[in-house]
Amino acid sequence: MHHPDRDGEADGPRLVFLRVYEIARQIPYGRVATYGHIAQVMGPPVTAREVGDAMAALRDGQPDPPVPWQRVINAQGRVSTGQRQQTLLEQEGVTFSVKGVTDLGRFGWQGPDPDWAEAHGFHPLKNEGEEKQQLDLF
DNA sequence: CGTATGACCATGC
DNA sequence: GGCATGGCCATAC
Numbered sequence: 621m622h623h624p625d626r627d628g629e630a631d632g633p634r635l636v637f638l639r640v641y642e643i644a645r646q647i648p649y650g651r652v653a654t655y656g657h658i659a660q661v662m663g664p665p666v667t668a669r670e671v672g673d674a675m676a677a678l679r680d681g682q683p684d685p686p687v688p689w690q691r692v693i694n695a696q697g698r699v700s701t702g703q704r705q706q707t708l709l710e711q712e713g714v715t716f717s718v719k720g721v722t723d724l725g726r727f728g729w730q731g732p733d734p735d736w737a738e739a740h741g742f743h744p745l746k747n748e749g750e751e752k753q754q755l756d757l758f
Numbered sequence: 759c760g761t762a763t764g765a766c767c768a769t770g771c
Numbered sequence: 772g773g774c775a776t777g778g779c780c781a782t783a784c
Contacts, residue, residue, distance in 0.1 A: 634781090655766055668766045669780060675765050692765075700765040719772090 636666060640674035641683060642740060646732045647691040650712045652722065653729040654695045661731055661742050672700070691729075697721045 643661055647653050655668040655675070662671075671692070678689050690699075690708040698720050699705040706716055714727045737743055 659766090665780095667779065667781095669764080670766090672765045673781060679765090689765085694765075695767060702765095705765085 634674075636662075636670065637674040637677055638683070640666075640671050641687045643732060643742065644675075644687045644689070644692055645685065646736065647688060647729050649688075650714060650727070651729040652691050652693050652709065652714060652724070652727050654693060654724070656695050657729065657731070658692065661737070663743060668695075693722070697724050 639662060640658060643658050644653070655671040658671045659666050659668045675687075675689055675692055678687060690705045691712075693705075693709075694700050699709070706720060709722075710716065714722055716722045731737075732740075732742060
């Protein structure tokens with residue numbers, strides 16, 4: 621009854637994916653986070669690419685509670701999965717330029733609440749030196 | 759085991 | 772700003 625390589629996981633999503641989903645659920649309505657940001661919150665050895673893999677796996681079905689996948693976009697400020705995703709975000713109040721680029725300085729998530737991060741074994745985004753001010757949405 | 763593919767990203771032109 | 776390239780790394784075949 622032991623699976624040496626897949627310790628603790630049956631056929632479900634990989635453990636690291638579930639951790640990614642935990643963080644993604646923290647992204648507030650009307651805000652976006654980049655794959656790289658989430659990877660940074662998780663810390664090494666998790667990479668942005670792996671975060672992308674985790675999000676892609678959602679296509680096979682949403683876990684419970686569901687993950688607000690539309691709020692995870694790429695570092696260019698563009699959605700990675702097509703118009704549908706952008707529309708969902710626009711319905712949350714996130715605006716995009718005609719070229720399909722959003723302003724990460726305005727709508728970008730600043731990372732999880734420090735207390736939440738600590739309680740869940742993550743670490744908040746470390747602001748190197750200067751702190752970016754998060755502008756309030758209206 | 760080699761090869762191809764992907765919801766990434768930094769860099770350089 | 773757009774486009775190409777290389778690095779990265781897990782999965783699928």
